[in-house]
Amino acid sequence: MGVLLFAASLTPSLIPREPMVQGILGGLLIALGYLLGKTFGLIWHAADMPRLQGRPARLLDMVLAVTAVILMVWTVTFNLSWQNDLRNKMEMEPAEAQYLATILISALLTFAVIFIIGILVRELFRWVRRHFYRFMPMRRANVFGAATVVLILFVVTRDGILDLAVTWLDESYEIAQELFDVAPPPPAKANKTGSASSLVDWKAIGRPGRDFIMTGPDADAISAFTGKPALDPIRVYVGRANGETPEERAELALAELKRLKAFEREVLIVTSPTGTGWMDPGAHDPVEYMHNGNIATVGAQYSYLQSPLALILETRTGLDQATALLKVVHEYWMTLPKENRPRLYVHGLSLGAWSSMYATNLFRLVGDPIDGAFWAGPPFTSGFWQYVQNARRPDSPWVLPTIGDGSLVRYASHFSNPTQAEAEWGSMRIVFLQYSSDPIVFYDPFSLWRAPPWMNDPPAEDVSEHLTFIPIVTQFQLALDMALAFGTPPGHGHAYYARDYIDPWVEVTAPEAWTSEKTERLKAHCNVGFQFGCAGQKVPGGSGSFGN
Structure with a gap:
């Protein structure tokens, strides 16, 4: 045996x-x-x-x-x-x-x-x-x-x-977060989180948050790309050490958003980071170019552990932090006049997608709902993702399903964008970006004795046609694949990168006067790989979404 x-x-x-x-x-x-x-x-x-x-x-x-x-x-x-x-x-x-x-x-x-x-x-x-x-x-x-x-x-x-x-x-x-005594000098500009004027203590933010705040395109970089005047994008980040509880960190983030006048921007994105607090620059830089800097993004850290460990050992922490942050932002946003408030979106990558989906419950989807959501690499544990997957049309593949007429939910991958659907978008837009070779998404705990649903379809473009279900063995293979998933080339496994974020962001946030030509220009501009932002800066620690 x-x-x-x-x-x-x-x-x-x-x-x-x-x-x-x-x-x-x-x-x-x-x-x-x-x-x-x-x-x-x-x-x-x-x-x-x-x-x-x-x-x-x-x-x-x-x-x-x-x-x-x-x-x-x-x-x-x-x-x-x-x-x-x-x-x-x-x-x-x-x-x-x-x-x-x-x-x-x-x-x-x-x-x-x-x-x-x-x-x-x-x-x-x-x-x-x-x-x-x-x-x-x-x-x-x-x-x-x-x-x-x-x-x-x-x-x-x-x-x-x-x-x-x-x-x-x-x-x-x-220790790797470089907190307090070993933190680098704070930003000099008052419009940066962590500056002398900020409500958020720079030394407690942690390295992933500081990288997110200090990297990315500024108004000059965006203007050079678009050819018209631009704004400095607003980036707010609260570290785990900035508050004792998820609620404290959420309230601090809201106060900082108010200080920076983020609710006067065209677009506001509430995002959930991965395990250590890392924010993928390939996800955030492109959308700031699309909206000419007239955008604000806010995130809050919930763990110091890498995502696999955080998923197992600090499950509730991530869910509670995402819920608290979206709750306070959404509740304040609802008090503003509809004609004078930003369009509100949620986003998350990998473990951040899971916690973001959890936070985006029924209260965020009815009454005075958010404008849309973009989730990349959703882990197989995500309840909302599983619900949507199982609502697919039977004639559509499991790795890239069709949901209804495409007016509410669409899917994208490395080989497909979400632009085509039977119907036009409705009032809310939701896009999932998932690679067909990503075991973080397509791992199936029941593969111990039965084939996962995607194995019953013809293999996708980056999946071997020799892949065969074998009881017990397939379970071990997929479990090992999860550990190796963020070491693949960009566009495969769990290595999501800038080019593949662009089409989904265009569909979800509908930038003003945006064209397919601009999409191709931005893809060319961001074609340096998934561990680089579109500003052309190498971001420390950006070697893989699930591992960071």
Whole structure:
């Protein structure tokens, strides 16, 4: 069983895998298959089921072994071509011949390490069981011995190793924020958040927020592009250390928006950052060009952890912060005269999209609703995204669905923009940007035993046609893909970048007198990659949306 699962792990998934990573995955699945086989045998033996003896048993062993070896040789032979086919679709360098040797060696080493750990756990169980034998029957000692070992391992990993690891990570990322004594000098301009005139303490904002405030196009850069006078875009950011609670940080953000007269701008965007507080410049720079700087954007940090850790360990924090910020901004915005207030939009990338969708509840969509939403790379956990996905037309693909007549919700990808629909836009506009090869979006926890919906459609342009559902194995492959998703080239996996934000922003915010020619000019201007803003500045830490 271990060899069969290893062979299956060599089949392609959504993200190309380096040989060491592929080998570790294979080693894990060898160990899992071995454990499943031993467990099945133990249950069979404990149930006193009949067992083959003699020649029939040897013949069955031989048939199973030959079948497993043939399958392994077949997948090993084709693995390199499968991987290179996928790498070619993503415009990556092909893997070399030594790829296979590295896979086999790392798989065997991984299995050996796990096997040794298993032996140590077994010996711990035997030691505990021997002590129980002194005062209880054998079967009872077996049960209590197993329960004791499970409890010991649970406590050691949860309250020991895991707790220390999480504490270390949290402290490390907090240090990386460059708070207080190590913060750089504040901005000199009074119209910047964190300046001497600002209500927000610059030293407490943190590095991601300061990068967001100080980068991006100013009025001169925008004017040089548009050829007409422009305004300096307003960017408000409140760090986690700027307030004790989500509500305090939200109220501070609102006060700063008022100070900067953000509600007098044409467009106001309430955005949710990723885990560490990072704001993707590729998402925010283009829309500021579109509206000639007559725009304000506000965000609030909720965590210091990277997004995968924040998703697991600080789930409520992100949801509460997004809800608090949108609530106070929306409630104040509703008190303003409709003819004299900005158009209000919400935005989020990755984990920020999830929290932003959560905050955009029924109260934000009826009565006096927001004007629209643009969410990029929505994680599979997003309830609103799942609801919309399941409302798709049956004849449309899962990775790029059609929702009704397209007057409310549209989708975009690296290969498709949201300009075409049966009907014109209604009073509210919602766009999802999702790449067909993004496992953060298309991971399916039920893929342990059934194929995800998108696997039932023809493969998308950057997905391998050799991708096949295999119970258990597909679950491990997609889980590994999530870890690798932000290391792909821009436009694939979870690496969203500036060019692909432009069409959705045009559709959602409807810039005045905007044309397709201007869209192409802006795409050319922003064609430096997803870790750069359209201002041409390399943004520190901008190496991937989910990882930052």
